[in-house]
Amino acid sequence: MVAGLAAGISAAAQAPSLAMLDRLEPGQWQLRFRDGSSTQQICVRNGRELIQLRHPDSKCSRYVVEDGQDEVTVQYTCRGPNYGRTSIRRETGSLAQVESQGIAGGLPFQFTAEARRTGNCR
Known part of the structure; x- marks a missing residue:
């Protein structure tokens, strides 16, 4: 019983934390897509929001x-x-590189973008 409990605690302690994303500054960010698409402005409360840019409101x-x-x-x-x-x-607390690919709304997507903090959210 004690060994099983210790293994459970050890596994929980080793769970990925994605702490790097917590070091990105909250605020207004601009996404500049490498393919020349229009830039996009987003309000980022925490860096984890950059994970699902094509599925922002999805669980x-x-x-x-x-x-x-x-x-x-x-x-x-x-x-x-x-x-x-x-x-x-x-790269810094206000500059990151994002690469993403997948399926959104039944259509494939792929992009590479520079994400740069430009100020406070409006």
């Missing part, structure tokens, strides 16, 4: 693929045929 299950000091990769699955895989690399 999705997540699987952390990489949880590094300056880079995270998360694969997620939402209701219906909607899913994605996003990698975020932190």
Whole structure:
């Protein structure tokens, strides 16, 4: 019994934290897409919102693929045929690189963008 309890505590302590995303500053962020698409402005309360840019209001299950000091990769699955895989690399607290691909609304998406904090949310 004690060994099982200790194993459970150890597994919980090793669960991915995605702490790097907590080091991104909250505020207004601009996404500049590498393919030349129009820039997008978003209000970011915490860096975790950058994971599901194509599924912002969806409740999705997540699987952390990489949880590094300056880079995270998360694969997620939402209701219906909607899913994605996003990698975020932190350069500073106000600058990050985002790569994401998946299916949204039954259509494939793929993008690479620079995310830069531009000020406070409006």
